[in-house]
Amino acid sequence: MSSAILSVVAGERVPNPARTIASTNPANTAEVVGEIGIAGPEVFVAAAGAARSAQAAWAAVPPPQRGQVIANVGRLMTANKDRLAALVTREIGKPLAEALGEVQEIIDTCDFFLGEGRRLYGQTVPSEMPDKQLFTFRRPVGSVAVISAGNFPVAVPSWYIVPALLCGNTVVWKPAEYSAVVSDAFHQLFAHSGVPAGVFNVVYADGPSTFEGLERSLEAGLIDKVGFTGSSEVGRRIGELCGRHLQTPCLELGGKNPMVITEDADLELAVEGALFSGFGTAGQRCTSLGTVIVHESVHDEFVQRFSTAVAAARMGDPAQDVLFGPLLDEKFAAGFEKSLGWIAAHHRVIGAVGRVGTDSPRDGFVGDPAAGLFYHPVIVDGVRPDDELFLNETFGPIVGITTYAELDEAIALGNKSGYGLSSSIYTTDPTKAFRFAQGISAGMVSVNNSTSGAEAHLPFGGNGKSGNGSRQSGIWVLDQFTRWQSLNWDYSGKLQKAQMDTVTVEADFDFRLPDRSDPADPADPADPAA
Template identity: 90%
Template structure:
């Protein structure tokens, strides 16, 4: 914790929550259960800087399935006491988290940049998103409203209450290693749940710093637990914890393929998980669009974070009358964009990890003979250079940004998420055709339309299947008080952020209070008012 500003709990929370001691220093980042480091990892792995793969950010001790089960058991035992803390006090803890994040914004962002290669400006924005989330949800501690409902019988009152679901397992990806976990963890804790969090192994050092800030903000031991494990052991541990009745809710951000498996697993236990999955996000450019603005939006949403956002632009669907002009402008903008060392002023840096580099290279194999490729493809090297590259391309996992024009609706490149710096371009004649093209891949996360005609904007929003629509803005970008989530292959309709996420982490309870002193039976004893329905005006 030495790298982070630290406040005492007496200052931030009050003396009712005990002072927390830092976990003992270890040579590796280990799981944390009940506030203690879990010894004896099954094996270890290294987290390296993708912009400089020789830079080892940290060694990660990977736990086995039994540690996830243990963490779920600890969280279940801690949940009753945490939920008994009044919601406004839980909100105060969330306020403390926000204050600590603010005090440590630059340090945490620098660690995000080092471990996953996200440009520093974006990393700072990601930490700000945590702060915004805390700012929103600290007030929800005083607004977990229910309702007083009129009864159909006398001397009787009806009420509704939000109750916490219980123990939540959160499994998150590493492309947004701190912002996305906060979307789950902050509202889950605020609502009175306890959490077991399994972050991505390639962002585990950032995850550990994130955990420490929560711990020092006043989150008691056992209320937030962290398990570092690989994918198979995580799935096995989750399966065992569900079978043991230790888990009440699962939140998952990741690929559609893994999301299906988690959805199936939860369904066997009659649970509905919160699934935030991939996307093949379309951008429609109409004949009346501001083309320079559309290009700016396509550049940011297509190549920001090296195209590794779930909301990254997949295909630009351009009205055929402006297609040639758009492609020319877009190609020039991509050629001029700065890329490279993420600590510098660049649009994007490296891919996150070797496994993502391998997956992206596979998607480049979908480029076919009928496509027109604008720009170089593949890894940036001395033999395959990029003009104006910032830094040493040989040091990291850097790939050329590429535009592929002429994609067709049956192309692999059109249908599937690529998760890397490639954007397809196709044409349309009518807006109905553009909407059909946008819906064809079967995802439904984010979308965008550039137009100066309000009727086109509303027609697009009504027809597109995406959970999020932008008009004259990019496919990427979320605010803490707006629902985030998708449909189809992008998710199961659950939503994060804003008041809408409360339905993921609370259950509605109704209270029927009869003080009449006798048994009144709804529908059977309800009085009715008679009317003369034969009456006719003279």
């Protein structure tokens, strides 16, 4: 028990967890990466209480000094980049190149937000009255609960935690159980960067305990903001819970992301983008490609090229040079197999379906497929707008293909699923690109690039079933972790009542210009302009 990774509340490990689970390597499920102490709801409530107690003192630290702490985080992440990335690869099976990119995303986020400590700007606003000044200020929201998924176990949490801390908030973080070892390493780097005890707490808990702990914390007034990355189904529950407490959460949910390929597209480039966005991270991104919507005139050529590229792609051991490795965890393997059940008789399936193994081998597989949760990449041609495979997120290595004749039809197909996270169009026609961006409901649009990929200074988030319109990253996330406060300062020495004491500037509204339609008419001598 003493070797288990335990929750951290107010800088101290919390003993006596409710139970202990093993986090295993999905590329080699016999390998235990670490033992995790799973806490009950009372630990979440205690962490929320610690965050509440620490918040006022942390908010009193000048923002540039909080920015210096974020700079320290970035430096420690840089110094530990290789080790942290290797742990990401080992615990969730993400290829090493992607894992290194994920840690770089934390560093980029820190680089951006360390400067925001000097740029938490308000405004000086002119008043309608004399001897009076108006101001606006950003104030921290208070204590923040962050609940994140494990497919991006360190990058996505940093999108919440870094700006939340920079803005003067305190944090309770509940990472995914299946990525808890790397989450603990992430938390330790913050703890060694000068973040005071109680400012950043971490709770390892399962879903039911987390929800109960969050509900109790909200009822006790200990949590002021919730950030959640995960499924649309759970996001709805969290949205309902927060709504009962008159709070608006920051929700980053699932996606069924379309890629439109026009008749004038560079097909070689489009295939490269579809391969990466469809099968990178084994299709386990919220921004993964869901459906290719390809113009009917280039459908056959695209499918031929795409299927050839998928067949040649290296998959297997994520520590090697591969496009993708295993599924994250047994529960995701079970969910993906359910998605495979949506393949219908009218579909044309390209490639093997199901788990890679001795009975269903894959040419060029890197490593031992029997050791881990490896699944064949699947292309399903001929999907229809009412298919479950077209409408629902699959979260695994499967891509659907359908056709269109006119661009408006492609846009309608792209919006059909009700998700609105990411989208992509491949075209050499600027008019088509702008028409697509205007018509698509997604919060993010790529032109001649994949549906996946984010930069630390660009807003990230979706609409519809993909989120509630909140945005992460860049200056836009500041609105999630600050509240606007207005201040009016009257130094006139008397009570001035807005809208009541305001001086009205009079005008002669009966004045009319003389009729000059006839050039022979002399100017009106009464007209000052004459």
